[in-house]
Amino acid sequence: MAKVTIHYWAAAKEAAGVAAESVEAETLAEALDAIVARRGHSAGTERLRSVLAASSFLIDGAPAGRRVPADLVLAEAARIEVLPPFAGGLRRGVGNVPVLRHTGWITP
Numbered sequence: 764m765a766k767v768t769i770h771y772w773a774a775a776k777e778a779a780g781v782a783a784e785s786v787e788a789e790t791l792a793e794a795l796d797a798i799v800a801r802r803g804h805s806a807g808t809e810r811l812r813s814v815l816a817a818s819s820f821l822i823d824g825a826p827a828g829r830r831v832p833a834d835l836v837l838a839e840a841a842r843i844e845v846l847p848p849f850a851g852g853l854r855r856g857v858g859n860v861p862v863l864r865h866t867g868w869i870t871p
Contacts, residue, residue, distance in 0.1 A: 764789050767841040769798060775818055775845040778811040791820060792832035794843060819846045 764787040771779045779798070786801075788794035795815060802808045820827040821844040827835055837843070 764793075765837045765839040765841060767794055767837050767839075767843055769794060769843045769845060771845045772847065773849045774847040775811075775814050778807070778814040779845075780807070788837060790833055790837060791822065791827060791835040791843065794837065795832060814847050815845065817848055820844065821846065 766785055766787050768783055768785045770783045771781065776782055784798065786794050786797040788797055799808060799812060799815070802811065820832075821842075822835065822837065823841055
């Protein structure tokens with residue numbers, strides 16, 4: 764597993780409660796699952812899930828685009844940026860919004 768850093772912008776930063784955090788993960792899907800799991804089950808966690816589902820992601824400056832998060836392998840020390848719609852991410856209902864569908868906890 765790679766140790767990666769996730770940087771949050773705008774509404775994602777507010778929902779996460781931090782500007783950045785590190786996790787160990789092999790894929791983008793694992794990294795996203797890890798940040799949600801560490802928060803447990805709460806209203807704040809649901810807000811973070813919602814923001815993540817509407818966000819776009821940059822991995823080391825490159826857009827994740829329409830790639831499946833479970834297929835996006837992360838390099839050691841990768842930088843993941845979470846961009847909600849206001850910060851340049853996708854708007855709900857556009858493009859690859861149901862990005863977290865693979866986990867079963869976000870419905871489109």
